[in-house]
Each structure stands twice: as structure tokens, then as C-alpha cells.
Amino acid sequence: MEKVSIIDGVVAPLDRSNVDTDAIIPKQFLKSIKRTGFGVNLFDEWRYLDHGEPGMDCSNRPLNKEFVLNQTQYKKAQILLTRSNFGCGSSREHAPWAIVDYGFKAILASSYADIFYNNCFKNGLLPIVLSEEIIQQLFLLLKEQPNFNLKIDLENQMIHGASELSIPFELDSYRKYCLINGLDEIGQTLKYGNSIDDFELKHKKNFPWLFTELEV
Amino acid sequence: MQGKTLYDKLWNIHLVRSDENGSDLLYIDRQLIHEVTSPQAFAGLKMNQRHPRRPSASLAVADHNIPTKDREKGIDNPISALQIQTLEENCKEFKIPYISMEDHRQGIVHVIGPEQGATLPGMTIVCGDSHTATHGALGALAFGIGTSEVEHVLATQCLVQKKMKNMLIRVDGKLQEWVTAKDVVLTIIAKIGTAGGTGYTIEFAGEAISDMSVEERMTVCNMAIEAGARAGLIAVDQKTINYMKDKPFAPKRDDWESAEVFWETLKSDADALFDKTITFNANDIQPQVTWGTSPELSINIYDKIPKRNPEYSNALTYMGLSEDTSISDYLLDKIFIGSCTNSRIEDLRDAAKVVQGKTIADTIKLAMVVPGSGLVKEQAELEGLDKIFIAAGFEWRDPGCSMCLAMNADRLDDGERCASTSNRNFEGRQGQGGRTHLVSPVMAAAAAINGHFVDIRETN
Ligand code: SF4
Numbered sequence: 001m002e003k004v005s006i007i008d009g010v011v012a013p014l015d016r017s018n019v020d021t022d023a024i025i026p027k028q029f030l031k032s033i034k035r036t037g038f039g040v041n042l043f044d045e046w047r048y049l050d051h052g053e054p055g056m057d058c059s060n061r062p063l064n065k066e067f068v069l070n071q072t073q074y075k076k077a078q079i080l081l082t083r084s085n086f087g088c089g090s091s092r093e094h095a096p097w098a099i100v101d102y103g104f105k106a107i108l109a110s111s112y113a114d115i116f117y118n119n120c121f122k123n124g125l126l127p128i129v130l131s132e133e134i135i136q137q138l139f140l141l142l143k144e145q146p147n148f149n150l151k152i153d154l155e156n157q158m159i160h161g162a163s164e165l166s167i168p169f170e171l172d173s174y175r176k177y178c179l180i181n182g183l184d185e186i187g188q189t190l191k192y193g194n195s196i197d198d199f200e201l202k203h204k205k206n207f208p209w210l211f212t213e214l215e216v
Numbered sequence: 217m218q219g220k221t222l223y224d225k226l227w228n229i230h231l232v233r234s235d236e237n238g239s240d241l242l243y244i245d246r247q248l249i250h251e252v253t254s255p256q257a258f259a260g261l262k263m264n265q266r267h268p269r270r271p272s273a274s275l276a277v278a279d280h281n282i283p284t285k286d287r288e289k290g291i292d293n294p295i296s297a298l299q300i301q302t303l304e305e306n307c308k309e310f311k312i313p314y315i316s317m318e319d320h321r322q323g324i325v326h327v328i329g330p331e332q333g334a335t336l337p338g339m340t341i342v343c344g345d346s347h348t349a350t351h352g353a354l355g356a357l358a359f360g361i362g363t364s365e366v367e368h369v370l371a372t373q374c375l376v377q378k379k380m381k382n383m384l385i386r387v388d389g390k391l392q393e394w395v396t397a398k399d400v401v402l403t404i405i406a407k408i409g410t411a412g413g414t415g416y417t418i419e420f421a422g423e424a425i426s427d428m429s430v431e432e433r434m435t436v437c438n439m440a441i442e443a444g445a446r447a448g449l450i451a452v453d454q455k456t457i458n459y460m461k462d463k464p465f466a467p468k469r470d471d472w473e474s475a476e477v478f479w480e481t482l483k484s485d486a487d488a489l490f491d492k493t494i495t496f497n498a499n500d501i502q503p504q505v506t507w508g509t510s511p512e513l514s515i516n517i518y519d520k521i522p523k524r525n526p527e528y529s530n531a532l533t534y535m536g537l538s539e540d541t542s543i544s545d546y547l548l549d550k551i552f553i554g555s556c557t558n559s560r561i562e563d564l565r566d567a568a569k570v571v572q573g574k575t576i577a578d579t580i581k582l583a584m585v586v587p588g589s590g591l592v593k594e595q596a597e598l599e600g601l602d603k604i605f606i607a608a609g610f611e612w613r614d615p616g617c618s619m620c621l622a623m624n625a626d627r628l629d630d631g632e633r634c635a636s637t638s639n640r641n642f643e644g645r646q647g648q649g650g651r652t653h654l655v656s657p658v659m660a661a662a663a664a665i666n667g668h669f670v671d672i673r674e675t676n
Contacts, residue, residue, distance in 0.1 A: 033255035033256065088411070207478065212467070
């Protein structure tokens with residue numbers, strides 16, 4: 001996984017609460033067996049005026065000009081600003097895959113659905129939680145000045161903007177460590193192979209029926 | 217010593233190690249696998265030259281995009297076909313037990329897990345699917361995970377997790393006649409909101425929950441995720457134990473006896489501490505219909521659609537509804553009885569009772585019943601339920617997720633209005649532009665007969 005340290009990019013405002021994973025990446029795209037290529041279909045139903053299907057050439061599709069990602073200044077945005085309960089709904093990791101594939105590196109929201117939040121970290125995407133007031137402030141700022149950059153400093157857990165704007169954020173230290181070092185979580189767990197072996201032996205002794213072979 | 221909640225107990229039993237950051241390594245007893253969220257996990261294993269630690273701790277089945285009719289003709293969408301073929305090949309290569317589309321036990325992953333006894337009380341159960349919460353009805357800690365975590369569990373049989381907080385939702389007293397588990401859980405979600413349970417594991421308790429059958433409890437836990445909680449739980453009681461008795465993979469003989477002793481401990485201690493407790497009065501709960509594009513936007517059948525406020529305006533426009541009107545004023549186009557929320561045998565029996573001897577309204581374009589599994593279908597046919605539905609004008613389909621998420625051919629067309637027993641009414645969930653109203657099986661059945669929603673208590 002790529003290491004994350006400083007994210008410096010354009011902020012795109014998606015002014016909605018409860019953006020669900022079906023909106024982030026509609027289910028027809030879940031049929032893919034790959035991890036990449038979902039970016040062109042991020043927010044497909046909001047972004048395009050026609051119905052999207054996997055394998056379509058998106059460069060010719062009619063765009064919904066109103067939608068934020070279709071506005072020129074946000075085409076290369078790296079930071080997504082949104083509201084509460086972002087990523088609710090299904091467990092599909094296709095949602096962060098699509099967000100990352102589009103080019104986003106961080107999300108700013110007042111809250112996230114739990115599974116989505118977890119999934120972000122496995123894909124080098126940084127979901128930052130900020131208070132509703134600060135989120136509101138950032139939306140107002142973007143209204144006044146539709147094109148601005150923020151610089152996210154992961155190491156120091158700070159967000160910097162123009163005119164002395166600086167906002168601290170909280171992050172679990174293990175997750176931060178994995179992001180900064182680009183660590184593969186499975187590899188980390190496999191280091192505890194002995195603990196897992198010991199646990200499994202004990203568990204099997206206590207609950208042998210949990211180890212029934214499923215012969216179908 | 218302070219008592220423990222059921223969640224605390226399940227967590228502790230499966231704790232491999234804790235680290236100073238508060239991240240725990242949790243042992244996973246069972247992983248359920250389906251075609252949509254697993255291909256990239258298997259690809260990841262191969263790429264890193266890893267192997268499943270315990271292949272037979274997993275059980276795989278294809279459910280999300282398989283056809284629900286003319287199955288013998290195969291799958292005509294080549295991308296869906298490839299996804300299922302990929303699952304088959306991965307299971308073969310990694311020796312993972314797989315129930316094929318042709319197998320009579322095939323069905324929705326959350327229906328077949330309990331039905332086969334592949335999911336048991338006291339287990340930790342994961343699946344790359346948020347409705348894994350369903351299995352919590354058996355007193356198991358069950359939650360949905362992403363694809364990277366699917367890969368993690370395959371490789372290590374463990375997951376790195378942070379413990380959630382404990383929430384208790386009590387539903388005291390008795391439910392009115394025709395008010396179902398679905399109405400209970402929709403009422404709860406309407407009250408606490410779709411993020412109300414975020415960061416918590418919710419235990420459901422109280423007289424109304426104890427009175428429920430195990431299948432009804434699954435309906436409640438299934439939708440815990442719609443309240444934001446990754447896991448829902450219900451304590452084990454004699455009903456749970458009886459339910460497990462004849463299941464194919466349930467413990468046998470001596471194992472059964474020791475399992476039973478253990479299972480009886482799977483309840484919260486009387487003095488257990490919950491971070492949050494919310495109480496409902498069962499008798500106040502009315503038949504529910506959702507009117508918006510989030511499961512929390514639900515009302516009592518006879519209530520008016522709420523007045524437009526900025527937050528609702530997108531939802532009202534999308535749903536083609538006007539504020540302050542009755543939900544029963546709107547004609548329905550389609551009826552869907554199915555999904556892992558409401559496709560078990562009791563759901564079908566209840567719905568059949570309502571439609572027996574009647575026919576669906578002329579204005580309904582399609583009414584379909586999609587049993588949750590091949591075994592549910594067989595049982596229903598044994599009881600003649602299929603004939604009741606078909607005589608009433610319903611289509612009787614093969615098991616799968618079907619129009620719950622419209623990954624196969626079953627879907628709503630733009631603007632179509634549907635009474636659905638599934639769990640999500642998000643924009644486009646059942647087909648682009650489709651309008652979903654979530655209801656119980658009996659409410660869906662009564663809506664099919666009348667062509668619009670009715671208060672089931674008045675028509676029956
Ligand atoms: S029935 Fe619906 S909610 Fe349940 S597993 Fe299938 S798609 Fe998901």
C-alpha cells in the first residue's frame with residue numbers, strides 16, 4: 001500500500017448527509033472482479049444523465065452539469081467535503097475503491113458509517129472526522145471561494161488552509177501508523193501466528209463443535 | 217465484579233490478543249462468502265502467495281446476481297456469469313465448501329447460514345455483507361466486513377477490531393395482532409435514526425423480543441445495520457436451542473450436550489452495564505411503511521407523509537410523493553416479497569394467509585415471491601403456499617437476492633413504485649429511478665391485493 005503523509009489538494013463539496021454506498025457506486029458496477037477502474041463510475045447516478053452499465057465508455061456519456069464533480073474546478077479534487085453518516089449502507093469496499101480510483105485521498109465529514117470507515121484505511125484513504133460546526137464553516141468558505149486547497153498533515157494531525165486556517169483532527173494511532181508506513185494489515189497479523197495457533201488450540205478444546213468440517 | 221453483556225462475553229471468548237492502542241485481534245469462527253465481495257479478496261491472497269488458514273471454516277454460495285427464473289438456461293449477463301464462475305473456481309482452488317447454484321440448498325447467504333447450522337450460537341461470524349447482523353439473532357457475534365477484511369480472515373482466521381459500545385434496546389409488552397418483527401425494527405430505526413447505532417452493538421431484549429420466533433428475531437437483527445450498528449444480538453433461550461436441533465451442521469451427540477450448556481450462558485448478566493438503553497412499548501408499535509429514501513423515513517400506515525423540510529425535499533421529490541398526503545393514496549406498480557430480511561418460511565406463510573383466495577389488483581404490473589433458499593422453497597411447496605401465491609397472481613421464483621438490490625434481471629423501472637419486504641430504500645437500490653417502500657410481508661401482501669397500501673388490521 002502507498003504511504004500517506006501529506007495530502008495537498010482541491011476540496012470538492014458534496015453537500016448531503018447520509019450519502020449511501022449505493023450512491024457512491026451503484027450495484028451494477030459490483031459485478032467486476034477487479035479492484036480498479038471504478039473511478040469513472042463514482043456517484044454514477046448523480047454524475048451522468050443516462051444509465052451507466054459496466055464496460056461503457058464514460059467519456060461520451062451525457063453529464064449532469066449540476067453535479068459537483070462535473071464542475072471544472074473540482075475535476076481533479078483530492079479532498080471530499082461532505083456531511084454526516086457518509087458511506088452508510090452496504091459493506092462494499094467498491095465504495096472506497098471508487099473514491100480512491102477517482103483520485104481522492106481524504107474525506108472530511110462529521111461522521112461515517114462504521115464499515116465504510118474501516119474500509120477506507122485498507123485502501124490508503126483518510127477519512128477525517130470533524131465537528132459539524134467546522135464542516136459547516138468549510139462549506140461556507142467554499143461558497144465564498146469555490147476553489148481552495150487544503151493541506152492535510154497526517155503526521156501532526158493538522159489540516160492547513162489559506163489565511164491561517166488550521167484544524168486539528170483525531171485519529172487512532174494504529175491506523176495512523178499503518179497509513180504512514182503503508183503497512184499491509186494481513187502481514188501485521190501474520191506476525192502473531194503463534195498467538196493465533198495457541199488460541200486456536202485452546203478454542204478447539206473448549207468448543208470442538210466449532211471446528212466441524214463443513215462437507216457440502 | 218460488574219456483570220457482562222452478551223457482547224462482552226462473546227468478545228472475550230474470541231479474543232486472541234489486545235494491543236496498547238485498544239485494537240484487538242479477534243478469532244473468527246465462521247466466514248460466509250458470496251460472489252460480489254470475494255473475488256478481489258481471493259486475488260489478493262494469490263498475489264501475496266497466501267492461503268486460507270482454515271478453508272472449511274468458510275461457506276460460500278452465490279446469491280446476489282443469480283437469476284430467479286429459467287435458471288437452467290444459465291446466466292445471460294456475461295459479467296454476472298463471470299463473477300459466479302470466479303467464485304466457483306476460487307472455492308475449488310482453495311478448497312472452500314461451496315453450495316452451487318444447482319444445489320437445492322442454495323439461497324441467500326444469511327438464510328442458509330442458520331438453516332444449515334453453519335452459523336451457531338456463540339460463534340463469531342463475518343461476511344462481506346452488511347446484513348451479516350442477521351445471525352446475531354442466534355446469540356452469535358456477527359457483522360459485515362469489507363473485501364480487504366474478507367482476505368484478512370481467509371489468511372489469518374482473525375480480524376483486527378476495536379470493540380464497540382453496548383446498547384440495549386428493550387421492547388416491552390406485547391405486539392398487536394398483525395404487527396410484525398419488521399414493524400418493530402422499522403419503528404426502532406425511525407426513532408434512533410440510521411446513525412443511531414453507529415459505534416454500538418445493539419442487544420435487543422424485552423418481552424416482545426422473547427415472544428418472537430427465531431426467524432422473527434432474524435428480521436430484527438438483520439436491520440440493526442440500518443440503524444448504524446454493525447451487529448445486533450439477541451440472547452439465547454430455549455427457542456434458539458430448539459431451532460438449532462435438527463440443523464445439518466449443528467453439533468451432534470456429546471457435542472450437542474456440551475454446546476447446549478455453553479449456549480445457555482449466552483445472555484447478558486442481570487447487572488451488566490450498557491452504555492445506552494432505549495425502551496419501546498410494543499403495544500404502541502403500528503404497521504410501518506417507509507416513504508423516503510432512507511430506512512429511518514418511516515411512518516405508521518395511517519399517518520400523513522411528513523411536511524417538507526429541507527432535509528426531506530430530495531426524498532419526497534425522488535419518491536414522487538406530496539407532503540401531508542396518505543401513503544395509501546398512491547398506486548403501486550410492483551410487489552416484492554423476499555430478501556434476507558423477510559424470505560423465510562414464516563414470512564411466506566404469513567403473506568400467504570393474507571392473499572389466500574384473493575387476487576392481486578389489476579394495476580399491479582408484477583408481484584413476486586422469492587423464497588430465501590431452496591429449502592424454504594421446498595417447504596413452502598410442501599405446504600401448498602406456492603399454489604396460493606400463483607392463484608392470486610404472484611410469480612413464484614427461485615431463491616436469491618433478486619430485487620432487493622437488482623443485480624440480476626429483477627428490478628424496478630424508472631419511476632415505478634414498489635412495496636418491498638427488503639431492507640433498503642436508497643435511491644436506485646431496486647433499479648434506477650425505482651421507488652421503494654419497505655414493509656412487512658403481510659403489509660406487502662395486502663398492498664398487492666388492494667393495489668395500494670392499506671392498514672392490514674382493517675382489511676383482515
Ligand atoms: S437479500 Fe438484499 S440485503 Fe440481503 S444479502 Fe441479498 S442483497 Fe444483501
